[in-house]
Amino acid sequence: MTAEALAYVILWASAAIATKFGLRSAPPLILASLRFTIAGLALMGGRCFLRQPLIPPRAWWTTLVFLGGMNTTVYLGASFLALSVVPAGLFNLFVSVNPLMVLIMEQVILALPVSRVQALGLSVATGGLVVGAWQAIVHFRTPLWGIGLLLLGQAAMAAGSVLFNTSKINLSPAVINTWQLAAGAALLWPIALVTEGAEPVQWNGFLWGSLLWLAGAVSIGAMLLWFHLLKRGGTRRASFWLLLTPIMGYGLGFVLLGESITLADLFATALVIVGIVMGQWSSNAGQPPHATTTPLRQ
Incomplete structure (x- = not known):
C-alpha cells in the first residue's frame, strides 16, 4: 500500500505543477475547461468500451450537476x-486542509458538533495558512485576490463533500x-x-503535456488510486497519507x-500538518469523527 499511497500523493501534488506549465500557453478558465x-x-469512452451503463438515473441528475458545479466549476475553476x-x-x-473545511461546513449546514480538539486543530491549521499566505504575499508578491480564490475553491469543495455524504448517492465513483x-x-x-x-x-507541448497529465494522470489515475487506497486501508489510513x-x-x-x-x-x-492531525481525531474516542471524502480529489 505504501508505494500506491506515495504514487497518489505525487499525482495529487503534481496537479498544481502541471497547471502552472499549462498556464504558459492558455488562459486559466480555458485550460480548466479543456x-x-x-x-x-x-471516462465516457471507457464506459462505452467496457459496455457499462453511461447515462445515470434521472433521480441523481440534480445532485450530479451540483457536485459538478461545486467540485469542478467553482473549486477547480x-x-x-x-x-x-x-x-x-x-x-x-491550502488543498491539504480541505478535511478541516468540511468540519466547518458540517457544523454550519448540518449543525454537527465539533470537539475542542478539532476546534484547536482547525485554529492551528488556520495559523499555518496565515503564515503561508503572508510568506507568499511578501516573498512572491502574491495578490490578495489569489488567496481569496483559494479560499473560495476550498469552500466549494467542502460544500460538495457535505452534499456527497448527505445525499447517499448510490452510483459508482466512476459514474x-x-x-x-461533464x-x-x-x-x-x-x-x-x-x-x-x-x-x-x-497549442504547443506545454499545453498538450499539461492537459494529458491533468486529465489522465490526475483526474483519472489519481481517482482510481484514491478509491483503491480507501478500499484497502479505509478512510483513516488513506487520509493520513495526504499529510x-x-x-x-x-x-x-x-x-x-x-x-x-x-x-x-x-x-x-x-x-498545517499538526492542525490536520488534531482536527481529524475526536477528543472522546480517538477516532476520526466524520469519514468525509469526495469522488473527485483534484
Whole structure:
C-alpha cells in the first residue's frame, strides 16, 4: 500500500505543477475547461468500451450537476485562476486542509458538533495558512485576490463533500466522477468563453503535456488510486497519507518550477500538518469523527 499511497500523493501534488506549465500557453478558465472536457470524454469512452451503463438515473441528475458545479466549476475553476498568481507549494498547502473545511461546513449546514480538539486543530491549521499566505504575499508578491480564490475553491469543495455524504448517492465513483466532470465543463465553458475567449491559446507541448497529465494522470489515475487506497486501508489510513501533500507540493515546486522554499514555508507546513492531525481525531474516542471524502480529489 505504501508505494500506491506515495504514487497518489505525487499525482495529487503534481496537479498544481502541471497547471502552472499549462498556464504558459492558455488562459486559466480555458485550460480548466479543456481539462474537464478531455477527462469527461475519456471516462465516457471507457464506459462505452467496457459496455457499462453511461447515462445515470434521472433521480441523481440534480445532485450530479451540483457536485459538478461545486467540485469542478467553482473549486477547480477558482484554483486554476489562483494558480496564475499563487505559488504551487502554497496551493497544495491550502488543498491539504480541505478535511478541516468540511468540519466547518458540517457544523454550519448540518449543525454537527465539533470537539475542542478539532476546534484547536482547525485554529492551528488556520495559523499555518496565515503564515503561508503572508510568506507568499511578501516573498512572491502574491495578490490578495489569489488567496481569496483559494479560499473560495476550498469552500466549494467542502460544500460538495457535505452534499456527497448527505445525499447517499448510490452510483459508482466512476459514474459520479464522469458526470460531475461533464457537468462542470458544461457550466464553465460559457464563463471561460465570455471572459477569456479573445485571449490566444498556444497549442504547443506545454499545453498538450499539461492537459494529458491533468486529465489522465490526475483526474483519472489519481481517482482510481484514491478509491483503491480507501478500499484497502479505509478512510483513516488513506487520509493520513495526504499529510505529505504540502511537503511534496513544495518539493515539486522547487525542483520543477524553481520556486524557493523558506523557513516560513516549512513552519507553515508544520502547523498545517499538526492542525490536520488534531482536527481529524475526536477528543472522546480517538477516532476520526466524520469519514468525509469526495469522488473527485483534484
